[in-house]
Amino acid sequence: VVDTTTIDLDLLSRLQKRDADTLKSLVEEHVRPLYRAARGMGFRDDEAEDISQDVLATFLETLDRYEGRSQVRTWLFGILYRKVLERRRAQEKDRRYDSIDEVFESRFDEHGHWTKPPADLQRIMESKELGAAITDCLEGLPAAQRSVFVFREMEEIETPEICKILDISVTNLNVLMFRARSRLRECIEARGWGKPK
Amino acid sequence: MIRCKGVARLLTIGEIDQLGFWSRLPIRLHLWMCRHCSRLASQMEGLRLGARNVAGSMNKEEMGDKSLEERVLRKLDSG
Numbered sequence: 001v002v003d004t005t006t007i008d009l010d011l012l013s014r015l016q017k018r019d020a021d022t023l024k025s026l027v028e029e030h031v032r033p034l035y036r037a038a039r040g041m042g043f044r045d046d047e048a049e050d051i052s053q054d055v056l057a058t059f060l061e062t063l064d065r066y067e068g069r070s071q072v073r074t075w076l077f078g079i080l081y082r083k084v085l086e087r088r089r090a091q092e093k094d095r096r097y098d099s100i101d102e103v104f105e106s107r108f109d110e111h112g113h114w115t116k117p118p119a120d121l122q123r124i125m126e127s128k129e130l131g132a133a134i135t136d137c138l139e140g141l142p143a144a145q146r147s148v149f150v151f152r153e154m155e156e157i158e159t160p161e162i163c164k165i166l167d168i169s170v171t172n173l174n175v176l177m178f179r180a181r182s183r184l185r186e187c188i189e190a191r192g193w194g195k196p197k
Numbered sequence: 198m199i200r201c202k203g204v205a206r207l208l209t210i211g212e213i214d215q216l217g218f219w220s221r222l223p224i225r226l227h228l229w230m231c232r233h234c235s236r237l238a239s240q241m242e243g244l245r246l247g248a249r250n251v252a253g254s255m256n257k258e259e260m261g262d263k264s265l266e267e268r269v270l271r272k273l274d275s276g
Binding site for chain 1: 200201202203205206209210211212215233234236237239240241243244245247248249250251252254
């Protein structure tokens with residue numbers, strides 16, 4: 001059992017040789033705590049499983065750097081922590097500043113009431129031009145926002161499946177959807193399609 | 198009390214129908230009272246229907262071109 005003891009040289013050697021029994025023991029001992037921790041850190045079920053597997057893979061790849069000063073569990077959880085930070089950073093990239101957020105904010109006062117209400121787009125919304133307008137405005141969407149919009153609104157794929165396809169959280173998906181639909185609406189309004197002829 | 202900005206954000210995300218009854222209720226009441234948010238709601242619904250029509254028209258174009266399947270099959274066979 002590869003639990004709370006430090007790794008001895010024999011065990012290290014067996015792991016480096018990918019000895020099947022030792023690997024099995026390692027996985028059986030540690031994968032559930034890693035999974036639980038990942039879930040506790042807010043990752044979805046599939047993400048947590050993926051992270052746990054990734055942690056063990058990294059552990060095996062970096063065995064040569066292990067100096068035997070910490071317990072296996074500590075070493076594994078250290079890797080887990082770094083993986084979590086990596087993933088959070090990757091998710092943050094999609095959440096970083098987007099000018100469309102500012103456009104949205106500028107439409108409201110500090111109390112959350114409209115200062116620039118949406119223009120009347122009734123004419124375009126009810127006309128055959130809407131399809132052309134959407135197709136045209138889609139060109140201005142960043143790739144991730146466009147993908148989410150296409151999957152959700154055009155292909156009508158359910159949210160959980162899109163999250164799996166794009167490997168993103170529901171929160172992240174909502175941010176992308178908000179920006180995509182906001183940008184499309186602003187685009188249609190800005191191009192004057194809503195104004196009567 | 199839910200404000201226009203919060204309602205507009207939810208409408209723009211487009212997941213209001215996924216919310217539970219009690220979460221949806223104040224939004225529905227707000228939409229009933231606020232013409233600006235109500236207008237936004239109509240626009241977002243229009244955007245959704247418009248996007249589906251765009252997808253439908255693409256589908257029709259593809260279905261009209263029956264050689265697509267044949268082309269793909271040929272490529273798979275030759276691959």
